[in-house]
Amino acid sequence: MAALDDATRGRVLFGGDYNPEQWPEESWPQDVRLMKKARVNSVTLGVFSWARLEPRPGARDFGWLDRLMDLMAENGIGVVLATPTASPPPWMGSRHPETLPRDEDGRTVWWGSRQQFCPSSPVYRAYAAALTEDLAARYGGHPALRMWHINNEYCTHCWCDETARHFRDWLRARHGGLDALNESWGTAFWSQRYDSWDEIIPPRRAQYLRNPGHTLDFRRFTSDALLECYAAERDIV
Ligand SMILES: [Zn+2]
Structure with missing residues (x-):
């Protein structure tokens, strides 16, 4: 020593x-x-x-x-x-x-x-x-x-289903309600309005350009999910 x-x-x-x-x-x-x-x-x-x-x-x-x-x-x-x-x-x-x-x-x-x-x-x-x-x-x-x-x-x-559940929890905490989420993502464009949390998925492959608010929030969410993993191990040691 x-x-x-x-x-x-x-x-x-x-x-x-x-x-x-x-x-x-x-x-x-x-x-x-x-x-x-x-x-x-x-x-x-x-x-x-x-x-x-x-x-x-x-x-x-x-x-x-x-x-x-x-x-x-x-x-x-x-x-x-x-x-x-x-x-x-x-x-x-x-x-x-x-x-x-x-x-x-x-x-x-x-x-x-x-x-x-x-x-x-x-x-x-x-x-x-x-x-x-x-x-x-x-x-x-x-x-x-x-x-x-x-x-x-x-x-x-x-982009799995477990991630989808986790992403929805993160979105509830970030936006509060679906009205605020729809407003933030501009989902009036191209008929993208969400009526239920269960309709929200990670931004998987889509037919054409994906909603930039959706993809940006998913990047933020992924960063936070990895940060949770880090913090859990940091707290243990
Ligand atoms: Zn996953």
Whole structure:
């Protein structure tokens, strides 16, 4: 602890992302040796480690991260520890297809890359919160921990039915009533007036130009939905 404080106190944090779960553990000591040679004093860990930390629903594999955190502390390198919630494991979409985003045409956005989560999905949010709670409980007091890195590059979008329900709640809070919404969106144009909240959907593919008030509010809503995801994890750590 003392060594780490001495190594980083009053100094600019210097380093970057470090994803050693992607290569053999035998090479970690060499990584550290090279980091010290380059005067690296900070690394970000765990950004894409969800599938490693939770190999199946509810399971936990923290051993490798324990060893990594200890290795960093022993060598005076601080850790920016990520919640790995930007990239759910394949089991999430496989077992809970409703967590997968739908694009503007209603097509599923599958796993196989990253960012494949619906920010409005209660199931995704519950799994993300549970893992964040366990990470915070296990490493919140670790001597290597310098700060938390919540999720990563929030940028997913979703046009699914769950998102539609969430969007309507957001619109009620923003506009109060349907009359105000119709006025704000100018729905008198092209016969777009809404008579019921259930008629309002995310701005999916339409026959011609879409209502700009509708699409602008959906962008604002999506930003707020991602902000909710962020705030939930921030509050936990
Ligand atoms: Zn969705």
